[in-house]
Amino acid sequence: MNTNIQPQKLHSKNIGDFIFKNLTLFFAIFILIIIVLMVYEMYSSSAVSREKFGLSFLTQSVWDPVQEEYGALPFIYGTLVSSFLALLIALPLSIGIAIFLSEIAPRWLEKPLSFFIELLAGIPSIVYGLWGFFVMVPWLRENVQPFLIENFGNIPLFTGAPYGVGMLAAGIILSIMILPIISSISRDVLKTVPRAQKEAALALGSTRWQATKIALSYSRSGIIGAIILGLGRAFGETMAVTMVIGNRPTISASLLEPAYTMASVIANEFTEATSEMYLSALIEIALVLFVIALIINSFARLLVWSVTKHSDVQGKM
Amino acid sequence: MKNFYYYYRKYKSIFIYILCGMSALIAIIPLLLIFYHTISLGIAAINWDFFTQLPKPVGESGGGLANAIVGTLILVGLGCLLGLPVGIMTGIYLAEFGKNTFGNIVRFLVDVLNGLPSIVIGVVAYSLVVIPMKHFSAYAGGVALGLLMIPTITRTTEEILKTVPRSYREAALALGITQWKTTLFVVLRTALGGIVTGVMLSIARAAGETAPLLFTALNNRFWHTSLDQPIASLTVFIYNYGVSPFEDWIAQAWAGALVLIALILLLSLAMRFATRDKYSG
Amino acid sequence: MKKNLIFLAATFLFMQCSFAQLQLNGAGATFPYVLYSKWFDVYQKKTGIQFNYQSIGSGGGIKQVIEGTVDFGATDGPMNDTQLAEAKTKQGTDILHIPTVLGAVVVTYNLKENISDIKLSPEVLAKIFLGKITKWNDNAIVELNKDKVLPNKPIVVVHRSDGSGTTYIFVDYLCKVNEEWNTKVGKGTSVSWPVGLGGKGNEGVAGQIKQIDGAIGYVELAYAVKNKLNYASMKNKAGNFIKPSLESVTTAALNESKNMPSDFRVSITNADGKDSYPISGYTWLLVRKEFKDEKKGKALVEFLHWAVNDGENYAAELLYAPLPKKVSELCEKAIKTISYPGKK
Numbered sequence: 014m015n016t017n018i019q020p021q022k023l024h025s026k027n028i029g030d031f032i033f034k035n036l037t038l039f040f041a042i043f044i045l046i047i048i049v050l051m052v053y054e055m056y057s058s059s060a061v062s063r064e065k066f067g068l069s070f071l072t073q074s075v076w077d078p079v080q081e082e083y084g085a086l087p088f089i090y091g092t093l094v095s096s097f098l099a100l101l102i103a104l105p106l107s108i109g110i111a112i113f114l115s116e117i118a119p120r121w122l123e124k125p126l127s128f129f130i131e132l133l134a135g136i137p138s139i140v141y142g143l144w145g146f147f148v149m150v151p152w153l154r155e156n157v158q159p160f161l162i163e164n165f166g167n168i169p170l171f172t173g174a175p176y177g178v179g180m181l182a183a184g185i186i187l188s189i190m191i192l193p194i195i196s197s198i199s200r201d202v203l204k205t206v207p208r209a210q211k212e213a214a215l216a217l218g219s220t221r222w223q224a225t226k227i228a229l230s231y232s233r234s235g236i237i238g239a240i241i242l243g244l245g246r247a248f249g250e251t252m253a254v255t256m257v258i259g260n261r262p263t264i265s266a267s268l269l270e271p272a273y274t275m276a277s278v279i280a281n282e283f284t285e286a287t288s289e290m291y292l293s294a295l296i297e298i299a300l301v302l303f304v305i306a307l308i309i310n311s312f313a314r315l316l317v318w319s320v321t322k323h324s325d326v327q328g329k330m
Numbered sequence: 331m332k333n334f335y336y337y338y339r340k341y342k343s344i345f346i347y348i349l350c351g352m353s354a355l356i357a358i359i360p361l362l363l364i365f366y367h368t369i370s371l372g373i374a375a376i377n378w379d380f381f382t383q384l385p386k387p388v389g390e391s392g393g394g395l396a397n398a399i400v401g402t403l404i405l406v407g408l409g410c411l412l413g414l415p416v417g418i419m420t421g422i423y424l425a426e427f428g429k430n431t432f433g434n435i436v437r438f439l440v441d442v443l444n445g446l447p448s449i450v451i452g453v454v455a456y457s458l459v460v461i462p463m464k465h466f467s468a469y470a471g472g473v474a475l476g477l478l479m480i481p482t483i484t485r486t487t488e489e490i491l492k493t494v495p496r497s498y499r500e501a502a503l504a505l506g507i508t509q510w511k512t513t514l515f516v517v518l519r520t521a522l523g524g525i526v527t528g529v530m531l532s533i534a535r536a537a538g539e540t541a542p543l544l545f546t547a548l549n550n551r552f553w554h555t556s557l558d559q560p561i562a563s564l565t566v567f568i569y570n571y572g573v574s575p576f577e578d579w580i581a582q583a584w585a586g587a588l589v590l591i592a593l594i595l596l597l598s599l600a601m602r603f604a605t606r607d608k609y610s611g
Numbered sequence: 612m613k614k615n616l617i618f619l620a621a622t623f624l625f626m627q628c629s630f631a632q633l634q635l636n637g638a639g640a641t642f643p644y645v646l647y648s649k650w651f652d653v654y655q656k657k658t659g660i661q662f663n664y665q666s667i668g669s670g671g672g673i674k675q676v677i678e679g680t681v682d683f684g685a686t687d688g689p690m691n692d693t694q695l696a697e698a699k700t701k702q703g704t705d706i707l708h709i710p711t712v713l714g715a716v717v718v719t720y721n722l723k724e725n726i727s728d729i730k731l732s733p734e735v736l737a738k739i740f741l742g743k744i745t746k747w748n749d750n751a752i753v754e755l756n757k758d759k760v761l762p763n764k765p766i767v768v769v770h771r772s773d774g775s776g777t778t779y780i781f782v783d784y785l786c787k788v789n790e791e792w793n794t795k796v797g798k799g800t801s802v803s804w805p806v807g808l809g810g811k812g813n814e815g816v817a818g819q820i821k822q823i824d825g826a827i828g829y830v831e832l833a834y835a836v837k838n839k840l841n842y843a844s845m846k847n848k849a850g851n852f853i854k855p856s857l858e859s860v861t862t863a864a865l866n867e868s869k870n871m872p873s874d875f876r877v878s879i880t881n882a883d884g885k886d887s888y889p890i891s892g893y894t895w896l897l898v899r900k901e902f903k904d905e906k907k908g909k910a911l912v913e914f915l916h917w918a919v920n921d922g923e924n925y926a927a928e929l930l931y932a933p934l935p936k937k938v939s940e941l942c943e944k945a946i947k948t949i950s951y952p953g954k955k
Binding site: 108 | 339340342343346347349350351352353354356357358360361363364367368371415416419420422423424426427428432433435436438439440441442443445446447448449450452453454456457458477480484508509510511513514534537538539540541544545565568569572573580583584587590591594595598602
């Protein structure tokens with residue numbers, strides 16, 4: 014932004030510079046082309062399904078390959094609910110971790126702890142799936158779910174049989190997966206809060222928690238950005254969810270019931286979609302996922318833009 | 331009364347801080363559990379054969395996943411062939427020439443690509459590569475992984491290039507060195523450590539991907555015969571074996587997971603050491 | 612670093628030259644996977660030709676054959692006429708169904724109390740999968756199993772989440788015996804299940820059942836036996852309770868072989884005969900009638916001849932029923948009609 018001399022202008026006649034600049038431009042354009050090609054491919058391949066079902070594709074809940082009736086609502090529902098459930102679990106923990114790392118922990122503890130939490134982000138989703146399927150699901154089935162049914166069985170959220178796999182399992186595994194993203198970005202944002210802010214609060218007789226609260230409100234938009242990115246990851250997660258969610262396209266109030274997500278249905282059924290309509294419907298789901306990614310990123314960008322515009326915060330986004 | 335409020339505030343503060351510490355502990359528990367189970371369940375099936383033998387047919391014990399380990403390396407290698415040039419060059423473009431609308435569009439698209447579920451990339455790679463080639467192939471898997479690697483490499487390259495002090499460029503330019511040479515031999519060289527970090531990150535991510543390989547690289551019980559044929563990968567094997575009912579296979583799935591985690595852990599540790607002095611922060 | 616990576620890639624590109632052998636790719640049914648992996652292993656040791664078979668499900672097998680992305684497919688639910696026509700337009704050749712073996716789809720379950728050999732009737736089975744019977748101690752089940760104490764436990768239905776020929780055989784049977792199923796759900800390689808959890812592949816379903824107390828599902832006989840899962844005796848058309856076994860499946864096939872059409876696409880569920888197990892079916896390899904690639908065409912034809920003759924000997928030990936003699940003779944004839952460049 015503060016560059017006033019554009020170096021290339023001094024050398025604009027140099028042929029090497031010209032080639033180099035255009036070569037890099039070529040690759041940048043290549044990315045543009047890839048994305049356009051992706052959208053075109055998904056848009057044209059989903060034509061059959063879009064024409065037949067129109068917008069009702071998003072609101073119908075029947076998914077029946079025999080009658081060739083396709084509605085994506087159960088998958089959209091499954092994706093949304095599992096992701097928000099994950100957020101519900103991960104958000105308080107992440108904020109707690111962020112505060113702990115940025116405000117409380119001594120440096121010798123902060124470094125390895127941050128490293129451990131980042132390690133969580135590095136574990137492949139198939140390993141989460143394997144662990145979820147063989148360790149967490151049996152634990153849920155034998156210990157947690159019978160307890161929930163016993164004590165809270167009259168709440169619609171906890172009715173049904175203890176399958177183990179289901180919405181709850183998916184939500185928990187997703188929460189572990191998005192926790193590192195939300196906590197590490199929140200920590201970075203909290204650290205950018207000027208010391209003077211906190212010190213001023215402490216000087217006025219605040220407790221450390223009250224000072225932290227001020228820091229939290231100061232970095233609100235950065236934390237919202239972190240949440241959005243975490244949600245984005247949860248929406249698109251495939252393997253781990255497929256292994257623990259039960260793969261059943263229904264909409265049920267109970268968290269113990271099996272469900273299905275958009276990404277999982279593609280993973281399970283894409284290679285076997287025998288009819289054109291079937292395939293087209295699956296690709297339309299991929300298109301919906303693409304649009305969601307687009308919206309999430311636009312939103313995140315808008316947020317950064319509005320923050321940098323109205324204040325001087327150099328948000329670390 | 332005032333006194334009471336003082337203590338109330340003080341203990342509330344302490345109480346909340348304890349909660350924060352506990353949430354850090356809670357987050358570490360799944361990590362430790364995952365490591366514990368992967369190691370304890372995986373170690374049993376790890377032996378020399380595991381790294382050197384082909385998988386055995388159902389019902390015969392023994393065998394290994396040598397082809398899958400090599401397959402994962404090849405797929406990641408192919409992904410690099412696509413992801414490295416596109417990612418690094420686009421990163422250079424964005425850092426050096428990208429302060430315009432087109433640059434912003436590309437930046438936005440790279441973010442979208444980054445947020446795109448990997449399964450969608452698989453669908454696209456199937457339509458763009460598998461269908462026209464009429465083959466499931468290592469290439470198709472490589473394309474899918476390459477597309478996944480691009481955003482991380484692009485963004486780190488751009489960020490790192492921006493941290494190179496202006497004075498470096500100005501000094502080089504003042505010596506009469508053309509801009510492309512300045513960028514390549516001065517700026518890029520200075521930023522190399524950071525770019526390697528980005529590349530490693532993207533390799534670690536690509537090596538752990540399963541979803542985009544399911545219908546591009548498929549899988550192969552043998553050594554691949556050529557790159558336009560299906561190829562095995564660790565992750566797809568872990569998935570196939572993990573959901574199977576055969577004890578042997580499940581044990582090998584855990585062993586595969588152990589190898590995969592070890593691989594990724596080594597990469598991230600190496601990365602940490604390689605870059606600890608230059609770019610801490 | 613970049614140099615190293617390119618070097619690494621180059622090494623592997625080089626390495627693969629040493630593995631250059633004829634390799635054919637196939638994909639499809641999980642139902643015969645156990646047998647096929649044995650066959651391909653034996654055949655590779657014998658001839659050096661590698662058959663890479665991926666069990667992605669029958670629906671997948673059919674689709675990949677239509678798209679031409681594999682050299683051969685495999686399915687337990689035959690392709691319908693629309694699919695055959697589509698394959699013909701896309702691939703320019705007819706697709707042949709070559710039956711390889713017969714298998715039984717068994718109703719398998721997991722009860723911690725270890726109650727073996729439960730008896731089920733078609734009506735009860737349909738009601739369980741329609742979600743109308745939800746407890747193990749439902750009167751309808753108790754009625755059939757008076758000698759056993761059934762627990763008061765919810766029934767957890769497990770079905771396939773992928774397109775599957777095992778599903779096809781199973782729902783084909785339910786359609787034949789239950790009107791409500793026929794109108795409400797219908798048949799296909801994947802259907803809209805009224806209740807239950809989805810598992811991927813025969814392996815996935817068996818895996819889920821093994822994990823869940825109170826689960827019921829359907830898998831290939833071999834998967835149930837290999838995993839020591841309990842499975843039910845089914846009441847057949849003649850009214851007898853028949854335990855799934857190779858004999859009872861072969862009996863069903865023999866009783867129905869009089870109706871074998873020339874393209875082998877036949878259903879033998881709910882077969883006649885007092886000893887026939889009612890939920891069984893053929894499994895087919897899907898191959899092109901005209902090959903463009905000489906080596907692959909030749910290799911596949913030779914393999915098919917081997918499979919329907921010598922290969923059948925491996926079937927019984929892996930709990931698949933070999934083809935009745937009469938059928939394998941018909942297969943021989945059909946295999947001879949496959950053409951490839953340079954054939955005679």
